[in-house]
Amino acid sequence: MKHQFKFNPLATxxxxxxxxxxISSYAETAxxxxxxxxxxxxxxxxxxxxKESFAGQNFFEQYYVDKNSAEAQVRxxxxxxxxxxxxxxxxxxxxxxxxVKPEEASSIITADNGYYNPNGDxxxxxxxxxxxxxxxxxxxxxxxxQTQTFAKAKGNVxxxxxxxxxxxxxxxxxxxxxxGQLNNSFYIAELTHAHGHAxxxxxxxxxxxxxxxxxxxTCPPDEKPTWNIKADQITLDQETGRGVTRGTKLYVKDVPVxxxxxxxxxxxxxxxxxxxxxxxxxxNDGGFELSVPVYLNLAPNYDATITPRMITDRGLVAQGExxxxxENFGQGSIxxxxxxxxxxxxxxxxxxxxxxxxxNINPQWSTNLEYNYVSDKDFFSDLDNNPSTRTELxxxxxxxxxxxxxxxxxxxxxxxxxxxxLDETIPDVDKPYARxxxxxxxxVGGNPQGWEYEFNxxxxxxxxxxxxxxxxxSQPSGTRLYNQFATRYNFRNPWSFVIPEVSVRSLNVYYDQxxxxxxxxxxxxxxxxxxxxxxxxLTFEKDGKYLQTITPRAFYAYAPYENQNLxxxxxxxxxxxxxxxxFSPYRFYGHDRLEDNNFMSLGVSYSLFDTVGLERLxxxxxxxxxxxxxxxxxxxxxxxIDREKHTGPVLxxxxxxxxxxxxxxxxxxxxxxxxAQQDLQLYYTGAKGNLYNVGYFYRKDLPDRQDKYDQAVxxxxxxxxxxxxxxGHAQYDLDNRVAREYLLxxxxxxxxxxxxxxxxxxxxxxxxxxxxxxxRKNAVMAEITLKGLGGLNNKLxxxxxxxxxxxxxxxxxxxx
Numbered sequence: 001m002k003h004q005f006k007f008n009p010l011a012t013x014x015x016x017x018x019x020x021x022x023i024s025s026y027a028e029t030a031x032x033x034x035x036x037x038x039x040x041x042x043x044x045x046x047x048x049x050x051k052e053s054f055a056g057q058n059f060f061e062q063y064y065v066d067k068n069s070a071e072a073q074v075r076x077x078x079x080x081x082x083x084x085x086x087x088x089x090x091x092x093x094x095x096x097x098x099x100v101k102p103e104e105a106s107s108i109i110t111a112d113n114g115y116y117n118p119n120g121d122x123x124x125x126x127x128x129x130x131x132x133x134x135x136x137x138x139x140x141x142x143x144x145x146q147t148q149t150f151a152k153a154k155g156n157v158x159x160x161x162x163x164x165x166x167x168x169x170x171x172x173x174x175x176x177x178x179x180g181q182l183n184n185s186f187y188i189a190e191l192t193h194a195h196g197h198a199x200x201x202x203x204x205x206x207x208x209x210x211x212x213x214x215x216x217x218t219c220p221p222d223e224k225p226t227w228n229i230k231a232d233q234i235t236l237d238q239e240t241g242r243g244v245t246r247g248t249k250l251y252v253k254d255v256p257v258x259x260x261x262x263x264x265x266x267x268x269x270x271x272x273x274x275x276x277x278x279x280x281x282x283x284n285d286g287g288f289e290l291s292v293p294v295y296l297n298l299a300p301n302y303d304a305t306i307t308p309r310m311i312t313d314r315g316l317v318a319q320g321e322x323x324x325x326x327e328n329f330g331q332g333s334i335x336x337x338x339x340x341x342x343x344x345x346x347x348x349x350x351x352x353x354x355x356x357x358x359x360n361i362n363p364q365w366s367t368n369l370e371y372n373y374v375s376d377k378d379f380f381s382d383l384d385n386n387p388s389t390r391t392e393l394x395x396x397x398x399x400x401x402x403x404x405x406x407x408x409x410x411x412x413x414x415x416x417x418x419x420x421x422l423d424e425t426i427p428d429v430d431k432p433y434a435r436x437x438x439x440x441x442x443x444v445g446g447n448p449q450g451w452e453y454e455f456n457x458x459x460x461x462x463x464x465x466x467x468x469x470x471x472x473x474s475q476p477s478g479t480r481l482y483n484q485f486a487t488r489y490n491f492r493n494p495w496s497f498v499i500p501e502v503s504v505r506s507l508n509v510y511y512d513q514x515x516x517x518x519x520x521x522x523x524x525x526x527x528x529x530x531x532x533x534x535x536x537x538l539t540f541e542k543d544g545k546y547l548q549t550i551t552p553r554a555f556y557a558y559a560p561y562e563n564q565n566l567x568x569x570x571x572x573x574x575x576x577x578x579x580x581x582x583f584s585p586y587r588f589y590g591h592d593r594l595e596d597n598n599f600m601s602l603g604v605s606y607s608l609f610d611t612v613g614l615e616r617l618x619x620x621x622x623x624x625x626x627x628x629x630x631x632x633x634x635x636x637x638x639x640x641i642d643r644e645k646h647t648g649p650v651l652x653x654x655x656x657x658x659x660x661x662x663x664x665x666x667x668x669x670x671x672x673x674x675x676a677q678q679d680l681q682l683y684y685t686g687a688k689g690n691l692y693n694v695g696y697f698y699r700k701d702l703p704d705r706q707d708k709y710d711q712a713v714x715x716x717x718x719x720x721x722x723x724x725x726x727x728g729h730a731q732y733d734l735d736n737r738v739a740r741e742y743l744l745x746x747x748x749x750x751x752x753x754x755x756x757x758x759x760x761x762x763x764x765x766x767x768x769x770x771x772x773x774x775x776r777k778n779a780v781m782a783e784i785t786l787k788g789l790g791g792l793n794n795k796l797x798x799x800x801x802x803x804x805x806x807x808x809x810x811x812x813x814x815x816x
Contacts, residue, residue: 059167059186060195060221065090075190082193084723085751087220089190092136095163108132111142120146128153135161139171150174157182163190168201179203192788193218193751196228207239218788219752226753227252227786241270271297276305284778285344285382287312291319301325314342317383330359332369337383350383351375364406369399377422381764381777391765394419394432409444423766429475433462433570451489458482458591461512462570476515476568481508482591499535504528505594509567525567529594531559533585546616547609553622554602557585561596565636568592572634574705577668577677579603579652582622593634598627614659620652634704641702644671660685676700689725691717710735724748727758736770756783 064087065071072088082088112126123143130137140155154170166187173180182201189195199213210233217228232247242264250258264274276293283289291309298304302324309317321335336353355371372395374380380391398417403410418434438460446452463477486503509525537553572590575581582601603622610616623646630642648669655663666679678698685691693715701708715729730742745758760779767774 056186057221060188063089063091063165063188064221084749085193085220089188089193091163091165091188091190092160093134093162095191097134097162164188179205194788195221207237209236217752242272271303273297281779281781286314314344315339330357332357339383349375350379352379365403367401371397373420374422377766378764393423393766394421411442413440428464428466431464433464435460436463437461449490449492451487453487456484476511478509478511478515478568480570480591496538497536501533503531505531507591507594527562527564527594529559529562531585531597533557535583549607551605553583553604554600555583556600557597559585559595559597561631562594564593564632569634574634576706577650578666579620579622579650582624582650588634593632596630596632600625614656616655618654621649623647623649646671648673648676674700689717689719708735723750733769738769740769752787754785
């Protein structure tokens with residue numbers, strides 16, 4: 001029969017080796033049944049959780065189960081560590097399980113036989129199982145000496161806690177100084193999908209563990225590991241949070257490929273100085289490149305990363321990043337790059353510098369500061385090692401102070417903003433103004449289901465440094481003050497809505513002294529425009545096999561004309577064409593003009609939902625009708641569009657043809673029937689990780705309204721066999737008949753390793769591809785990832801995530 005013992009000294013011996021803590025020790029005989037009845041362990045369930053084990057392979061196979069099995073369903077099989085694996089580790093305690101601190105827990109021990117000798121050694125034998133509130137130990141035999149100083153467990157000793165389980169032939173432990181050793185140990189780490197072996201594990205002190213002749217891999221246990229790490233000695237120091245390996249070798253298919261005599265690494269979340277994973281690659285205009293980041297743990301609240309980088313055709317590059325965290329004033333970072341005498345760029349120095357600081361002062365107030373400097377427009381395409389980065393023509397420099405979540409309905413912002421324009425050939429007229437400063441305020445009050453009122457203010461001083469006195473007349477600097485007060489009534493019910501709104505808008509411009517001295521009109525320009533809008537619609541529904549809805553909508557806007565031809569344009573652009581824009585009274589983004597309106601827009605939307613909730617069809621079509629010409633524009637004089645009596649039709653159409661296939665299109669026509677814009681996108685994602693995207697985007701050249709754009713894009717991911725897949729992306733400029741970018745790669749992923757090889761050909765985002773001086777950039781990259789050790793590169797996944805719609809979803813369906 002089984003016997004139960006409450007025997008804390010023995011539990012202390014083996015659990016402390018596993019958990020790194022000790023508990024007080026005492027012994028009780030099995031006769032005191034009432035003391036242990038409330039914490040009795042169900043031996044049937046316990047023995048089912050830990051079966052009879054064997055060394056090595058047999059031990060691992062006990063806890064490695066098929067991902068689709070019932071045992072695996074109680075675990076997170078979608079954990080990134082289990083991605084691409086057919087099996088998962090299921091240890092007696094999951095990684096999410098919690099356990100009582102050893103010093104606060106009692107231990108329940110069951111055994112076939114027990115012998116307690118107050119004058120000698122006490123022995124438990126025969127399927128000994130120890131349970132201690134979230135920890136568990138099993139052994140064939142355990143012995144503790146008379147002084148309760150030395151404990152020994154032997155014969156298939158297993159220890160489990162929090163996703164970790166280990167098996168050893170024997171454990172010897174000193175209860176007094178908490179030292180001991182384990183012989184011939186195998187271990188499993190469920191969270192990282194790792195397992196390995198150590199010939200000897202020694203704990204010479206409370207905070208230090210030494211593993212001798214140790215191995216580590218994340219490959220499945222039912223196959224010969226593709227790679228594994230072997231070390232003569234591994235020392236884990238819990239006091240410093242560091243690990244040290246000596247005589248370490250990386251093996252690939254039993255072939256040593258990397259030897260590291262000494263390596264220092266972290267064993268907890270404490271940051272520490274060390275070398276990070278290197279990056280390497282090859283480009284046609286840079287040659288081979290290699291970078292080795294070095295992390296510097298300078299203090300608990302700030303650190304730095306220094307990255308020496310070699311580009312064979314360009315030279316040596318220095319990159320650095322400094323991060324800091326203050327106790328009361330927020331956090332931020334500074335990063336930059338310096339390449340002296342770039343041999344591929346006329347021996348010019350290449351550099352960039354960036355600064356970002358964020359501070360949440362309290363729940364209502366926050367502030368941030370941003371600064372960016374880049375030496376030239378080609379810097380990012382030539383030197384930025386993050387391929388998902390897109391070059392911004394105007395580098396932002398700004399400070400903002402924000403207010404929200406305080407007074408109900410009130411939001412405010414004060415900011416100072418300037419820009420560095422990277423392309424020096426851009427004329428001053430096309431460069432953005434600086435805001436020195438700008439104040440924005442929005443307040444909404446009243447009832448969202450009844451009377452509601454709103455106030456908006458935009459006050460800013462705009463400054464542009466221009467040396468040409470003639471150009472300064474058309475690009476003046478000054479202060480713009482915009483105010484709007486609106487009141488509306490929101491009437492809504494399940495079948496209709498009616499929203500009338502009356503507003504008064506004012507615009508005042510004050511030229512600064514420099515602009516007046518250059519001969520500009522010195523008078524203050526002021527204008528006040530009232531406005532009325534009425535937005536109304538009906539909703540009809542029809543139930544049946546499919547749910548159908550039809551929503552006709554009518555919108556009317558009126559605002560009188562006020563002459564603003566001489567007003568400057570600081571930051572306004574024409575609004576883009578879309579179905580929603582038909583129902584807006586604002587033709588411009590920005591507050592440099594107050595629109596004159598007298599038009600009505602009519603539209604209708606239709607939706608069709610099937611029984612599983614897919615929107616099989618959504619269609620919207622509308623058109624605007626003008627009762628007078630539009631006299632207010634960003635530039636003086638009316639153009640042909642301003643005189644049209646109506647727009648062309650605007651169409652928006654989308655359909656979920658199935659769970660996997662979606663199609664959408666947006667089209668707009670001019671009043672004469674010419675196409676103003678066309679968008680078409682087809683998106684398919686399969687159940688096995690296959691994905692296909694096709695898109696076409698066209699914009700007609702409309703002066704002062706929109707630039708010409710005529711491009712097609714396509715991308716795909718196609719699994720082929722045995723976890724191999726090919727993938728690609730292309731962007732083709734139909735206007736210039738040139739491919740702006742194309743990418744083709746091949747990728748293999750297994751449970752414990754992966755490899756990707758890809759080629760990319762592209763132009764800088766700011767390049768004029770029609771210019772004969774513009775050169776295409778080509779790059780070939782290779783990535784190797786050893787799961788559990790980290791990757792040598794992650795550029796391909798970064799590229800695909802930013803260029804292939806649905807990449808993450810396809811990844812999930814492929815790996816699971």
